[in-house]
Amino acid sequence: MARDVRLLTQPFSPGQFVGPFTNAHPGLGGVCTFVGEVRSDDAVEALELIHYEKMTLKGMEELADKAIERFGLMGLLVVHRSGVMHVGEPIVLVSAAARHRREAIEAVDYTMDHLKSDSWFWKREKRADGWHWIEPREQDHSDLARWASPEFNAFDLNQGGGLRIKAIPTSQNWR
Amino acid sequence: MAVKLVFLGKLADLAGVDERDVEAPLDWQGLLDELQGPIGDAVQQDRTRIALNGEVLADKSALHANSGDEVALLPPVSGG
Numbered sequence: 001m002a003r004d005v006r007l008l009t010q011p012f013s014p015g016q017f018v019g020p021f022t023n024a025h026p027g028l029g030g031v032c033t034f035v036g037e038v039r040s041d042d043a044v045e046a047l048e049l050i051h052y053e054k055m056t057l058k059g060m061e062e063l064a065d066k067a068i069e070r071f072g073l074m075g076l077l078v079v080h081r082s083g084v085m086h087v088g089e090p091i092v093l094v095s096a097a098a099r100h101r102r103e104a105i106e107a108v109d110y111t112m113d114h115l116k117s118d119s120w121f122w123k124r125e126k127r128a129d130g131w132h133w134i135e136p137r138e139q140d141h142s143d144l145a146r147w148a149s150p151e152f153n154a155f156d157l158n159q160g161g162g163l164r165i166k167a168i169p170t171s172q173n174w175r
Numbered sequence: 176m177a178v179k180l181v182f183l184g185k186l187a188d189l190a191g192v193d194e195r196d197v198e199a200p201l202d203w204q205g206l207l208d209e210l211q212g213p214i215g216d217a218v219q220q221d222r223t224r225i226a227l228n229g230e231v232l233a234d235k236s237a238l239h240a241n242s243g244d245e246v247a248l249l250p251p252v253s254g255g
Binding site: 054117123133 | 188252
């Protein structure tokens with residue numbers, strides 16, 4: 001089971017998925033798991049994620065395939081909620097199994113950034129005065145830019161003199 | 176059969192429904208004729224995408240939907 005991608009409409013327990021996923025990859029060197037939950041916020045009574053049947057799961061599967069290929073993973077598990085959620089409930093679970101730790105850690109970071117800003121989900125919050133749609137955040141787009149065309153930057157570095165180094169976006173420097 | 180319109184996110188609020196059927200065939204002008212008022216304005220915004228049977232159109236004004244097709248109106252995603 002190299003790729004296991006699920007879209008759930010009911011609450012889930014991350015442990016029920018991570019254990020079997022890990023066991024399914026004997027010989028791995030590392031597993032990295034991230035769980036995102038509904039954050040505590042006094043003003044927010046509930047959170048709702050809307051998905052689109054024809055596109056959301058398909059998009060998640062395509063993203064998982066890209067991550068598996070990019071980081072040479074042994075396996076990738078992605079579980080995402082849709083529907084109404086309350087504080088403390090898991091929203092998303094990403095777990096990557098790889099021969100070495102860095103691939104696993106980076107694959108989870110990559111997958112989360114793309115789930116947050118490039119997947120077909122629409123979010124709204126319930127406050128005292130009713131439901132409010134959440135608009136995209138600028139931060140989500142800069143998070144995505146971290147993963148854009150590293151080949152281009154390597155090319156840029158090799159072709160130019162010292163000055164060309166300025167052309168490398170600072171967002172790449174985190175590495 | 177008709178063309179099914181599906182409204183996602185806040186577009187469902189503007190439309191007042193999650194989905195509805197309109198007469199086939201349906202092109203971009205026909206869609207705008209169906210969607211008057213705030214929902215029509217929202218659909219014309221650059222950030223609103225259109226998908227035909229689950230595939231996003233590169234150019235939404237090239238929409239051409241036939242009987243049995245599903246047309247989804249997609250506002251910007253807000254992240255999971």
